């Protein structure tokens with residue numbers, strides 16, 4: 001019998017499975033898709049390779065969570081440090097998000113002059129530094145008592161940052177700047193959205209500061225695509241099963257039975273990397289169904305529309321751009337398109353002289369479910385985004401070798417989820433209302449961006465770290 005069956009190979013599932021395996025626990029990793037990595041995978045289409053969603057690795061630096069976990073697994077990825085982390089394009093202005101505060105302040109002051117700029121960005125910078133040097137906290141959901149005790153571990157964080165926890169970010173920005181013009185606010189909102197997955201009006205200033213300041217930490221480009229991280233993490237694992245969807249799970253006395261379409265597996269513990277919104281349907285037992293159903297209301301239906309391109313070009317591009325226009329693109333929730341280029345010398349992902357490009361914009365899952373003319377709508381949005389990307393980055397039609405798009409429904413087909421970006425931590429949806437990595441059900445655990453702590457590499461890895469502590473491994 002397995003000690004751990006890990007269902008799903010996203011950031012959360014793959015890293016906890018690799019860790020447990022490295023520590024000598026009998027573990028198997030089950031993945032529905034033919035690639036590991038979920039929202040952070042790399043896929044191949046007609047011999048062109050693309051990152052499916054995530055393109056940036058944050059948190060891989062000394063003392064930070066991703067590096068600590070990779071070190072514990074014994075994995076050293078092949079990375080390139082990116083500085084600036086992103087270049088933001090808005091109304092002809094180009095703002096590189098340099099890691100160095102002074103260098104960044106000089107461009108911000110030129111593009112978005114404001115007497116409070118230095119004070120504001122210094123605060124954002126300092127809050128980031130302070131937060132990433134804090135540890136010792138954890139979060140349990142096993143029982144009310146365990147939850148209450150775990151919440152006490154946040155006392156030092158609370159003491160350090162409490163004045164920012166209770167102030168709404170939008171109100172804070174308005175007061176701090178004493179009025180801020182639309183263009184500067186759009187610039188801030190676009191950056192907040194890609195990290196916090198919410199608008200400033202929905203979050204507290206603490207979350208807002210972490211979102212605006214992530215580029216002051218190290219960010220990395222991953223050679224060979226983000227999928228390389230999963231192949232690397234799982235390289236020494238004995239039991240990795242791709243194309244292996246778990247269709248049903250039964251709780252037995254002291255163990256679980258997991259069913260794929262052609263086998264039955266027994267495991268003492270199950271770690272689900274499926275979203276909490278989708279996990280109820282894996283079980284027939286009403287107690288477990290109810291546990292997950294209570295979290296279905298957290299599903300904000302937010303998702304991404306994707307554009308994948310291969311271009312032939314000798315031009316030099318930054319690794320990441322955010323293109324901000326004045327109004328939302330139709331069928332989306334945003335004015336901002338996030339565009340990532342492969343590295344010029346990364347021939348594992350695109351041949352010399354070519355670039356693999358992944359571009360994304362926020363949308364709502366429901367826009368795509370109800371659309372009777374799905375194909376035509378998808379094509380229209382694809383062309384709209386393509387036009388903006390080509391105009392802003394000076395790319396010609398003749399340079400485009402391949403171009404495809406994906407909607408939330410495409411993601412559902414491949415990785416069982418249409419909501420992307422996980423659980424946004426808003427003023428309403430904060431500890432202690434978040435699902436944790438443990439559950440009140442013996443031997444059943446969760447990991448991923450819809451449970452504690454948050455989305456993205458650092459957010460999901462904080463959850464993996466929490467799970468390690470709860471499992472005591």
Ligand SMILES: Cc1cc2nc3c(=O)[nH]c(=O)nc-3n(C[C@H](O)[C@H](O)[C@H](O)COP(=O)(O)OP(=O)(O)OC[C@H]3O[C@@H](n4cnc5c(N)ncnc54)[C@H](O)[C@@H]3O)c2cc1C
Nearest residue numbers: 008010011012032038039054055056246415448449456457
């Ligand atoms: C467009 C986009 C861009 C992003 N950009 C970045 C970025 O640049 N940097 C960053 O850090 N983060 C980024 N993120 C966020 C980040 O990608 C996600 O938060 C993260 O990848 C989610 O990881 P997860 O552990 O929740 O697993 P998921 O990615 O949700 O993967 C879960 C896996 O489980 C599998 N699965 C589900 N059900 C079953 C089942 N029953 N049986 C077997 N397998 C199953 C799925 O197939 C999937 O592979 C981005 C997200 C998107 C959508």
